[in-house]
Amino acid sequence: MRSTDHRDPQRDDAPPRRVLLVALSPIHLHTLRRMVESMAEVQIVDNGDGAYDEAATHFQPQAVVVDLTRLGSLRKARDIAGHSLARGARIVFLGDADDQGLEESVSQEMGALYNPSPDDLMELVASLPSRTQGGSPAAPFVTLSRPGHPDGRGAPTGDPTGH
Known part of the structure; x- marks a missing residue:
């Protein structure tokens, strides 16, 4: 596991937001790490097995953020999503899964963000409270329809129904 510590650009003294990158391909890792590090502390886990549990706990x-293509298992994706949601974290899946029903399953049942645009991902990271901000943790449910989705939604929301 690797970690970087970047402070909230709005407040130099505020502890950072925290984003865990799991099983990312080299291109996703390079791109996302550079983007997210400007706003959050980043930790990287190379696979979704025991290393994920340890990183998520500590x-x-x-x-x-999980790369489904490299993770390679619907069971692992569901385990990571369930564990993360139980701790109040927002879930983002990238790539394609072997199971064609995964996108619908994770976005509707688990409230995951699926293949967001870079702007949507950065908006999500920016919406995370820093550790010193009061109030409740960020809402774990975020939905985003992909272009051409029949419901016509295309913006993330905090409502698990997507409204």
């Missing part, structure tokens, strides 16, 4: 991420 790092306590507010958002978890």
Whole structure:
């Protein structure tokens, strides 16, 4: 596991937001790490097995980004999403899964963000409270329809129904 510590650009003294990157391909890792590090502390886990559990327990991420193509298992994806949601983290899945029903399953049942645009991902990270901000943790449910989705939605919301 690797970690970087970047402070909230709005407040130099505020502890950072925390984002865990799981099983990212080299291109996703390079791109996302550079983007997210400007706003959050980043920890990287190379696979989704035991290393994820340890990182999630100790790092306590507010958002978890998982590459489904490299993770390779619907069971692992569901386990990571369930564990993360139980801790109040937002879930983001990238790539394609072997199971064609995964996108619908994770976005509707688990409230995951699926293949967001870079702007949507950065908006999600920016919406995470820093550790010193009061109030309740960030809402774990975020939905985003992909272009051409029949419901016509295209913006993330905090409502698990997507409204």
